Amino acid sequence: MRAAVVGQGYVGLTGAVALAQQGHRVVGVEQDRERLACLRAGEPPVLEPGLIQQMTAVLRTGRLEFVEDLADAMVADPLDVVMICVGTPPAADGSANLSQVLTAIEEAAELAGAPLVVLKSTVPPGTSDMLLAEYPELRRRFVCNPEFLNQGSALDDWQAPARIVAGAHHPEAVTVLRDLYRSVSCPWVTSTPATAEMIKYASNAFLATKISFANELARMCAAPDLNVDHVVQGVGLDPRIGHALLRPGMGHGASCLPKDTAALFHWAAGQGIPTPLLDATVRTDAQQPAAVLGLLRESVGGRLRELEVAVLGVRHEPWSDDLRSAPSRVLLPLLQEQGAAVRVWDPGLTPDELSHLAPSATAHTALLTAVAGAHAVLVLTEWPQAVEADWADLAARMREPRVVVDAKNCLPPALLHRLPVVYRGIGNRRPAPEPAATEPSANELAAADPVAPQTVV
Ligand SMILES: NC(=O)c1ccc[n+]([C@@H]2O[C@H](COP(=O)([O-])OP(=O)(O)OC[C@H]3O[C@@H](n4cnc5c(N)ncnc54)[C@H](O)[C@@H]3O)[C@@H](O)[C@H]2O)c1
Structure with a gap:
């Protein structure tokens, strides 16, 4: 398949490399000119173990290239999939700033050829439906497919994820996504887009709770x-x-x-x-x-x-x-x-x-x-x-x-x-005292334990 991956940060670049490794023809779209220059020079602008080697290998196959605008990705051939991996940074009040997503969706909706639009960015529940109300023409070919990768093992996570979550209103959109991920074997959860959005937030909230609990x-x-x-x-x-x-x-x-x-x-x-x-x-x-x-x-x-x-x-x-x-x-x-x-x-x-x-x-x-x-x-x-x-x-x-x-x-x-x-x-890390080499006497035990039975003499 031919896929454009919009946004070449931690998620988009590792995704573009992984999809190209899986045999797809991939165009990485990056609007930041400094990042784009690095990508075109074969240098990943983000750090991830193994990324430079794997990126170099797929660049040699000719299945991965980089452009500045999504429209440029259409020049050579039509696209089957547009995957949106742009940032959703925090706004001053803590809410998700969706401006990069809004721009990317607008650009994707304008494309000829009706490719599947896959939203990978993490967005609050209801965002996809809000976007689909604005662009009803995308409704049959839209999937919210949140990303769960860990930085440090991102490439492995793309090749062998714990699950794929696909939130769509129409089964044909999920069918195209299954075709894109045909070489990946893992459980699938299909749902509405809002549920898919909530699964991503709930996962991260649970992981954060584990850390706070520790x-x-x-x-x-x-x-x-x-x-x-x-x-x-x-x-x-x-x-x-x-x-x-x-x-x-x-x-x-x-x-x-x-x-x-x-x-x-x-x-x-x-x-x-x-x-x-x-x-x-x-x-x-x-x-x-x-x-x-x-x-x-x-x-x-x-x-x-x-x-x-x-x-x-x-x-x-x-x-x-x-x-x-x-x-x-x-x-x-x-x-x-x-x-x-x-x-x-x-x-x-x-x-x-x-x-x-x-x-x-x-x-x-x-x-x-x-x-x-x-x-x-x-x-x-x-x-x-x-x-x-x-x-x-x-x-x-x-x-x-x-x-x-x-x-x-x-x-x-x-x-x-x-x-x-x-x-x-953080917390006491002092090791427990080594157990005594010889069995303590009954009197030693009694002296060490104030609630030991007092009959011991
Ligand atoms: N970083 C992670 O570990 C991780 C894991 C899972 C999910 N996510 C989610 O994935 C999304 C992307 O995260 P990231 O860390 O890769 O972000 P990032 O900020 O590193 O990368 C986003 C890239 O998108 C580019 N961009 C924005 N709008 C564009 C457009 N219209 N055209 C072309 N390029 C555009 C930006 O210049 C930037 O390089 C976020 O929603 C994030 O919450 C991130």
Whole structure:
């Protein structure tokens, strides 16, 4: 089939490459001239593992090309499918800004040849029907087909998704979509467009709730005899719950979960539907940067003023360059407001990019120089270079009070607790004491347990 993919960001570019790998002839449409120039030079403008290699391979087959306007995609041959993957960023009030979708649909509706129009962008329930009321000619050939990929495994997710959701008013539209995805094997959910839109928001709201729940658990596991790592491990082993995203840390992060929970919250409020659970999920997440800052402040003895703090990692995840809602964007200014002298290190960003994100921080290209002489270290990204660093050496190079706050719970706790540093994670990560080598005597047991039977002598 011949498909145009409108918008060449994280979703559209990985989708264009995946569809071309599946044998389709694909035209990637990108209006941003800088992004378009990168694409035409064979360089992906977004970071995704394996993307450059797979993009290079499909470009060689001649099945993938890039144009600036959707109308240009029609010049060579007619299109069977137009897939809309444009952004739906948050508006100031938290609602989804649909302006890119409105423009793309208008352009798609004007095309000759009546291609199937597939809406991949994440939009609030009712958006497709609002668009179809405006363009009734699209009604028989429109599918809302939300995307569920994870940044970091986007290409695999395109080839082997957990499910395909197709919201349409006419079965023939779903038939064309099935033809497009014929080489993908997974369960299908067919529904109305509004239900498809809700499935996407509900999925992200549920994932966000899991993260907020893990962070709330971590707050409850502050006591010395509770270890949050063991709690989430034990809870997640239940197949009804699972480990995915059930992990305390810096919160929702990246871009989709914060913007989609905010948009769903806004949509429900507009319908007059109370959402106390979603409200709590969002509020717990909003508190996380301040909670991490509080942990750091408490660990250094109450004041950050004039302390040198090395922030290790600015990205939310090492494998993604998506900084749109990275928690560091909130945390770095808070840290500077408290008077700390901030150093930043992130091997995924150039010193210029680091300086742009944190203008009054000192950018470091080496982990060692960022940490040497610092009073405190704050780990915000699970960079392997930081996780696998020689922490005994780093600790020796730090200045008192030598505090390490691990906001991603990614450093080895048993090692860090043995070093001459104050090590704190999100929730208590102190390992349980090793079991005694010999059986304790009855008197030792009684002494250790105040509620043990008093008959023991
Ligand atoms: N990023 C993710 O992990 C992810 C996952 C699932 C779903 N989504 C959803 O998919 C959609 C796209 O997300 P993204 O992260 O890829 O966005 P993005 O902002 O990275 O990319 C969107 C691209 O569309 C281009 N564009 C906008 N209007 C255009 C037009 N009329 N013609 C040509 N190009 C146009 C923009 O220039 C931009 O490059 C969003 O609705 C998002 O919520 C994203």
